[in-house]
Amino acid sequence: MTPSTSGTAPARAALTGSAAPCWVNLMTRDLESAQKFYGPVMGWSFRPGRLGDDFSVARRGDVPVAGIGAVATAFRVAVAWTPYFAVRDADVAASRIRERSGTVAVGPLTLGKGRGALAADRDGAGFGIWERTAPTTSPPAPDGHAHAWLRLRTRSAFDAAIFYGEVLDWASGKPGACEVSYAKDEVIVQCGGRQLARISSGAVEAAPDPLVRPHWQVNFPVDDVTLAVERAREHGGSLVEELSQPEGREATLLDPDGGLFTVTDVHRASDA
Known part of the structure; x- marks a missing residue:
């Protein structure tokens, strides 16, 4: 955990x-x-x-x-x-x-x-x-890249931004606090000058499809989305959804135990 x-x-x-x-x-x-x-x-x-x-x-x-x-x-x-x-x-x-x-x-x-x-x-x-409670000594990700970036798919991006803002002190003006902005009906979360998460509206709580229910989508940058999908299938995973947009490609996969995750050739949330 x-x-x-x-x-x-x-x-x-x-x-x-x-x-x-x-x-x-x-x-x-x-x-x-x-x-x-x-x-x-x-x-x-x-x-x-x-x-x-x-x-x-x-x-x-x-x-x-x-x-x-x-x-x-x-x-x-x-x-x-x-x-x-x-x-x-x-x-x-x-x-x-x-x-x-x-x-x-x-x-x-x-x-x-x-x-x-x-x-x-x-x-x-x-x-x-x-x-x-103790500092980390591991190296950071290369400049401009993240090991994973996040998208919250939720019922209302505005309501979710209020919830997380109040819980996590986003947009509080406190030193080091993450900032929140709005663009194209999404909430953008920037931390330390880097865009690390987006919040999108439209999820349905009771939807049988796990992609439609509210959830945090973890996006792992990869160099080759097609290769990642092929390897996932070879090792017992399955493709749930694949999208191609001007910003790049992404594929949502299901691991053999039921864990959903996304691979993308977009290496930064700001590019998505």
Whole structure:
């Protein structure tokens, strides 16, 4: 569940409370199966996590890019990729979530080098919060790129922006806070001068299609979308949706355990 070994640049923001996206984590049922799938599909290698045999850290070269934890069954949650947001105080953030009709499913718990919680917003989109209590020493992503960027597909982008703004202090004017702007009916979230997330309206809470229900979509940049799709199919995954737009191509995939994720040749949220 934890981004305690996060190596992305925004992870350092936890020490200043900027509430930037700081990590992505897959909660799955079987760690070995997940590694056998994501290794060849994404070109990742894996190292054991610091929290026990059920955890590992995915790496691209020497840089940590994501966490995997075989805890979906223990936590009684669905298999899913989940983004985490850096906060100054996990207990305060958890209280804000509950006060605004969100749900805190797990935590806050002390894990590794920080404290985290797994939550859902008012429309049911799952996310995590992370209070890091020790600095990271891992290298950041190359300038202008991110290991993953995010899009929240929700019922109302405006309402969601208010919820996350109040929980995470977006657009608060506080030092280091993420800024929010509006463009083409979307909410754009910029942190430290980098555009890291978009929020789009139109999701339907009761929709049987998981792509239509409110959810945080985790987008992993790849050099070749077609190759990633082919490898996913070869290793037991399936293609859910493929889109081609002027900005680039993306494919939403389902891993063998039911985890949805997106691969894209758009390497920055600002380009999407």
